[in-house]
Amino acid sequence: MVSMKTSITSIFLTFSLSFGIAQADTPAISFNSLAGNLSGSNWNLGFEFQANSNVDVTKLGSLTAGVSSSPVEIGLWDSSGNLLASASVTKSSPVLNQFSYAAITPVELKAGSDYYVASVGYTNYGAGAIGATTAPQITYIKDAWNYNGSSLAFPFKSNNFNLSNAGIFGANLQISAVPEAQEWAMMLLGLPLVGWVVRRKQS
Incomplete structure (x- = not known):
């Protein structure tokens, strides 16, 4: 389960980095x-x-x-x-x-x-x-x-x-x-997921 959470977080962070580079x-x-x-x-x-x-x-x-x-x-x-x-x-x-x-x-x-x-x-x-x-x-x-x-x-x-x-x-x-509308949507949907993973790791 932990590895799955880590994978999800990594995917989101990779997308975020790519998103930032695309907007340079x-x-x-x-x-x-x-x-x-x-x-x-x-x-x-x-x-x-x-x-x-x-x-x-x-x-x-x-x-x-x-x-x-x-x-x-x-x-x-x-x-x-x-x-x-x-x-x-x-x-x-x-x-x-x-x-x-x-x-x-x-x-x-x-x-x-x-x-x-x-x-x-x-x-x-x-x-x-x-x-x-x-x-x-x-x-x-x-x-x-x-x-x-x-x-x-x-x-x-x-x-x-x-x-x-x-x-x-x-x-x-x-x-x-x-940024396209779908890019913003993916970013906004991913933020709660990252927060949830961080809270689980801290508990």
Whole structure:
């Protein structure tokens, strides 16, 4: 009986660990290196993408090579140009795979919908990503930009660059999968079982 309880607990804990890993934040775009870093300007630079599944955007970022003494602003928009979230990064912001990130209140993206991310205020931006890949939860559509001085602006213009033909990189984001209803149900149903096993062991 004890071994059966232990097995049940192990299965639940394994599921919980897998569940946590599945929800980990993932960069939308990753690459090995850039063919070049170009001088910064007042362009809002980023990209348009489509959500392949329901995901939460948890962090917004900008290319670390372009982050200097002044904050760099990053924005996230829907396809109608509505600003969904914004953040700023500095030289002290956490860095992951060549991008500096700032956490935001999670914003849920809907599967099948298009979105835009862009940054402004950088000193350099990147071009010609080598070994670029996207997270499976999104599809990169094309580069996106706008010129609006030093302020965030909806980047509705494009040169139709994609990942394979020297796309330009200013902004990035991190995403986390939205838990399905059945996953939450399994977690909630399993908690009383774990509590019961712990109480039995203590008695």
